[in-house]
Amino acid sequence: MLRLLTSLRLFSSLRLLSFSLLLCLSFMSFSQVIRAEAEDLQELLAEPTSSSAEQLYIQHCSDCHGISGMGSVGNPKVFQCFRCVDADELTAYIDSRMPPQRRHDCIGQCAKLVSDYILDTIGALPAPQLIAKKMTARRLNKRQYKNTVRDLVGIQSKIADTFPDDDFGNGFDRMGDVLSLSPLLFELYLKSANQLADTIVYQNDINVKSYELSAEQFVSSDGQYQESIFNLWSTGSAITAFDVQNKGDYDFKFYHSSHPAGDEPAQFLVYINDTYTGPYQTSMLQNDKQTIEFSVLLNQGLNEIKIEFINDYYDPETKEDRNLLLGDITLNGPTNTIKHKTDSKLLFCDYLLDDSTQCAEQIIQSFAQKSWRRELSNIELKQLFEFFESITSQPHATKQYALSATFELILSSANFIFQIEPIPEISSGENQDLDDYAIASRLSYFLWDSMPDSILFNLAKNNQLLESHILETQIIRMLNDEKSTALLEGFFGQWLLLNAMQEHSVDKKLFPKYKKGLAKQLVKETQLLLLDYIQSDEPFKNILTNNYTYANKFLANFYGFKGDFGKEFSKVSLQDYPNRWGLLSQASLLTVTSHPNRTSVVKRGKWVMSNFLCQDPPPPPPGVEGIADAIKIEAKTLRQQMQIHASTPQCQGCHVTMDAIGFAFEQYDAIGQFRTHYENEFIDSTGSIKSSGKNKKFTNAQELAYIIKDDVRFESCVVKKLYSYALSSGITSNDELFIKGIVKDWQTTNGSFTQLVKSIVQSDAFLTHSYYDQKPKTQTNAQH
């Protein structure tokens, strides 16, 4: 058994190494398959007998994979059928790759027959043993750090905003291998720990106050208060003053809007006691109420706020007039005190009055447990207590000082900064259960991007997490908790590239409808829809053909929805707007997959293929630039250009599918507006793609969405993406085996997102890990 496992491991690492090679080759394979299939079409029409397929398998495959697919002596390659989800994929793989290192002698029809044989016969055999991997220690990324601090201490960490941006791997910013730690970041962690500790110890009893300054209180010679808004109509400023009880950092929130005119938004500066920030810009939408928020230091006593409008505009001919509209200001603080609700009090006994150190020690123990998301060993506890004592005994040190120092230490520790899972006891590579604390953390960082709350922690403490139904109940509870919105930015935002909207630029001259502020609203629309699917029992795949959306008055105007809309989002039936059915018809995603000035058939096609079918088209082969230029000269229309694309041998393998998909979306321009014509040329959005073994035709994006929805690759692709996110790693051949099981499991349910989370969490990949003790030959550390 051990030997088998070893070779399996070897096999998977080989697979990893050859991954890039495989990418290149699979490019060839697509075209080969298409060609081969055309040639063999007639032969295929004759129904093959299963015995001939079996003979082909024995002839071509059994040397290595064994008669039963379980490997053979001396050539112990266990048959790992991680491609058995899809017949096309398996056929293409056999066609182009099998047998490895020899002439590929089972191509065309042979590959097809063998692939069917494997799926029908060998795929049904008991699965080979799945090895769960040991997760690399993961440094908390920025989002996780902020959320953890929010839930642990109850404050919004500002320092975390200055942390360097996290690097990405496999499309997500949570890959242990990629999230490195630099001396700079470490210093920032310490600084943050210091501030948090001080806040907990010293700022615990200051009351947070909220100050509301009505727009009515503004004083100015350049404007006037009318109907809950202060209208600044020419370049100049408005002042307001107020009293503050406690000095400290305050969250400043200011509502503003404008009457836009001219080609730039109204701009203004905000002065707080003579220090200004800005310029800030208003939205270009009429009366679109926006807020600016930042943190300010306010003095005790009188403080003054001044808003200065700096770019008035008036066109005497058109009477276009730009005005800045000032709304209310709210100030909340001091924020350097605790304000969010946390699970329990951190300082739950009065350690200052306690003559012994008992109370302080209890506080330290409880805080360390929460911060390190597990119980501490006695040695660890003893060391913390000793540290507290040693600081207490310093001259001039108070108990408060020592406690704050101890908190600082706990929050700077690798145990806080990293998610580290202890090494499994047996190092022979077998799967072993993770301890409950590790599972609780995996779960909470998966669904919340934050630490386990007290309910999870206590279940882990009592070893109840894996008891029947408890895990399931917890998953449902967690998904319905507000904190699960972390999935929107963390998972969906990165998977769908939705997060890129914040930095996507659009040529505003070509697309005047794409006004400042619109991007945010478009993202919100998509997020609201996603949230419905995160928290409901609706089959997840229906999101591709969903017939409602969310809109407010700006989006209704943008999309042309009829009816009454306010500033808030409300649910809209798309009964009358069929060209907006489905996630893929949302302007946010259509925009982010376009260039600033035009759409890109290839970009959208590639995006759908890689993210919804997990068919990453390999990069264009070398020398392709020349062909691209030649095509451009020859072709008159985009369609023609792409047709040449698809008939050029070097391009067709990938572009046949990519372009067909991309064209389906051509009826949406670079900001997702519906159109039927390029300037005066009719847009032909029809096409066909191969899906689940058949050629399927569509006339537009909605019909394409139905095809994708029913494509087996779609479900398996969603699983792959979420699996990779949940386990913070890329997908190896071994993971493919787990994924296959998860897909099957998910298919037996109602197909909701919740069920998918359950299937992933309840798989051994998530609940167990293994460790194979391989002593490295050399240890490299360049810094020492």
Add this chain to the structure above:
Amino acid sequence: MKLNRRLVLKSSAACLAMPWFEALASPNETLAKRFVAFYVPNGMHMVDFRAKQDGLLSEQTLPYILSPLEKIKNKITLVNGLANKPGNADGAGDHASGTGSFMSCVKARKTKGDNIKNGISIDQVIANKLRGSTPIHSLQLGLEGGSAIGDCDSGYSCAYVRNISWAGEKQPLSKIVNPRLLFDQLFTGTDPNETAALRELRRIKQKSILDYLSEQTLALKKSISFKDKQKLDEYQTSIYELEHKLNSNVNGSCNNIELESTIGNLPKHSELMNDLMVAALQCGHTNVISYMMGNGGSNRSFPFLDINESHHNISHHQGNKDNHEKLKKINHWELEQFADLVTKLDNIQEGEATLLDQCCLFLSSEVSDGDRHNHTDLPVIYAGSLGGKLKTGSAITNKFKPISEFYMAIANGMDVPLENFGNGYRASKSILV
């Protein structure tokens, strides 16, 4: 981001007011040498970058893109023809592979995220040798942070595209792009109202924390996997670096810098970063800086130059004249920024000469031509002579010579002789005096 002018002034004043800094400051016996790597993304429009001929620059006018350096051309050198062969990608992904191996001169492993692998970069090799001579080991800076999504370059992890400094095979060093953060990193001292007793207490506390963390990490490493240990090595190195920084004589601010908001204002952002780099070098905070004007394959647009398309898209110029013009504009602007930094350093007297004379600032890109993605004929110039060790004032050609050997020559000039580096085995003699 909000920048409070008064707060800033207060914190720099705090540095100046700290008496123990002066007490501990020791006079420099020899002047320190400094190394700055200045990276620009997406290659260069080489036609307007290459010198017309080899030889003295005083006898020729600089090409258009280099024209911002005209006034100071006696202190720069143009090196034509260098290549970085390891920059070639496996398949596509030349921006990632080229940026990854920009200063490592080894091939970056093609992976989307698992098991990233590159090599230690030349700036880190130099900084490691100089370890202990400055409070901060080295600085990694830039003008472009991460992007909001992780689709980087054809199967290469974003780590390769965003970092040119690598502390080791698996440890990219993330860069500071926020001027405020850099300012704090360099100059923020303690509260001027803090009493001597409290200051001492704070010092003890900090030391105890770092000692404890060090011990704890050692203990933790006994019970974790090999890969996890590598992660904690990064953590331990960081403890060491911070200990050193806290024990060093920081010079405080020797330069007046006024922070202001740079959001959405690239020229201002760039200018401020230049000022901060000058201050860091002048005040002796560090002697090694790497600076990225953008990430590899940057998609930034330049509205202030009237260029609204993405830089990367334009760099695939396909021979189009319009694109060439735009690239020229962008490259010219980039060189203006470089010239600004160089000139500022040259305006500071240090000993008999200027600060620039003690430096080597070298500029290059991850590819040569943005359309061809070639890693040969790289655009390379440097400014400063490292105290007379490097030749300046001329254009030379080193056709197909590995850039690693050029780096070795610079290291030599920094008094860090190397036997080999990356794919290089001898220091290029052509730039050494």
